[in-house]
Amino acid sequence: MLKSMTGFGTATVEANGLSATAEVKTLNSKFLDIFCRLPRGFSDREIEVRNLLTQQLERGKVEFNLSITRTADLRPTxxxxxxxxxxxxxxxxxxxxxxxxxxxxxxxxxxxxxxxxxxxxESASNVDTAQEDWALIQQAVLEAISRCNEFRAQEGASLEGKFREYIQTITDRLADVETQDVLRIPSVRERLRGNITDLLGNEEFDRNRFEQELVYYVEKFDISEEKVRLKNHLVYFMEVLATEEANGKKLNFIAQEIGREINTIGSKANDSVIQRYVVQMKDELEKIKEQTMNVI
Known part of the structure; x- marks a missing residue:
């Protein structure tokens, strides 16, 4: 299941004359980058808050804000x-x-x-009160993190749907390339036959050189292997997308392999119709790459 790095969660917990509001906001980042804003008097709890955020939020730029309000009269310490x-x-x-x-x-x-x-x-009483306050604050922090993760999961589900649309579009254009490739081969064959006729009419015709050139053109124009590899990469992308281990980095690596095959098809096809299909596939692939940057 995909999870977006963009998320937001807030929670307010009230008890024993104290109101604690925790707010968690996450954005895109290659690593886990945490910024905490705590009220005066609770700065010594920052390490514990960071530990909670690190355990629950895997990746992204995290902004955490905590506000405390006393809702009852304070007892003098x-x-x-x-x-x-x-x-x-x-x-x-x-x-x-x-x-x-x-x-x-x-x-x-x-x-x-x-x-x-x-x-x-009243030192003993103060210690007890501080522990009760922290338990309340911790509850608010955990609830805010949980809601942020729920937000991330919802965004991830939306991204998964978009990925499936993009891959399906590339698959459809690949099918169009395969159809056009069948029509392209006769024209390439006629072009080579014409070039061979010109060479045979030349008294300085070198048959060995001709065979080398023929092999070169056959390899240059043949995109069979690229089509097979591209189809396999598209299937693999969809398989990874359906697993629990799906993550932005892995999907981005597969997208890079997809891009290599699309580029090779475009450079070898030497056909204007196929080139248009290649441009459309590249457009969808750029959308995929952009969105994988927002996946945990």
């Missing part, structure tokens, strides 16, 4: 130890009174907030 702050203020006020110093509540509060152990960090 740092809290204040209020009982301890109250104790600090009370102790500072008693100390100031004992020394007959006048202090305002604002001054006492600022001093208390600068004392040790006033701020509490």
């Amino acid at each position: 740092v809290t204040i130890n209020r009982p301890l702050v109250t104790a600090y203020i009370s102790d500072l006020r008693e100390t100031a009174n004992s020394m007959l110093l006048s202090t305002s509540d604002d001054e006492l509060f600022r001093l208390a907030m600068s004392m040790p152990n006033v701020y509490l960090t």
Whole structure:
């Protein structure tokens, strides 16, 4: 089954006050080229995202974008130890009174907030929250990749239909070449017979040279082998197209072999009608080559 390198997929997953939207876009490229855009705070997850993309997307230029939105109130990661702050203020006020110093509540509060152990960090809770967030994000990434692959498969099915049309057109023109080749042979034979008559009337006629020239012309005008090879290449292209292992590189290699046989037929036929058929076959072949560049 063919898969196009052009694809797009997006997915949004919401849970636990978090909304994660992942977007995957792929274009043509000889290799797998990944560009990631992650929000601040998740840049340390880029390697994991790249691994997911590499495992699922075989080839192409990949643009990945992740956006995160908090849909619920955030819990502070740092809290204040209020009982301890109250104790600090009370102790500072008693100390100031004992020394007959006048202090305002604002001054006492600022001093208390600068004392040790006033701020509490919920580290364990933060780790759990980060792991839950990543699990949600990972789900969105995988869904976006899956939808991108579905898009690629749909495009691949469309390309497969086009390939079959192009190959069928070349096959039809090859049949026309075979028909015209039968009509071409008598005219070539008459041309050679006329040339032989002229040579036989020449006193300096060299029979050995004549035989060499005759063999040369026979080989030059005969396209039997090229027709057989071209037909075999067309059949092989269709066979590969129907397999699970079909890929752009292999199809392009077969297309190159098809092109060689078409060019040889055009150069050896020496017939205007066949030349027109060759031009039409080349036109279809260029479409095939262009489309194989978009197949994984």
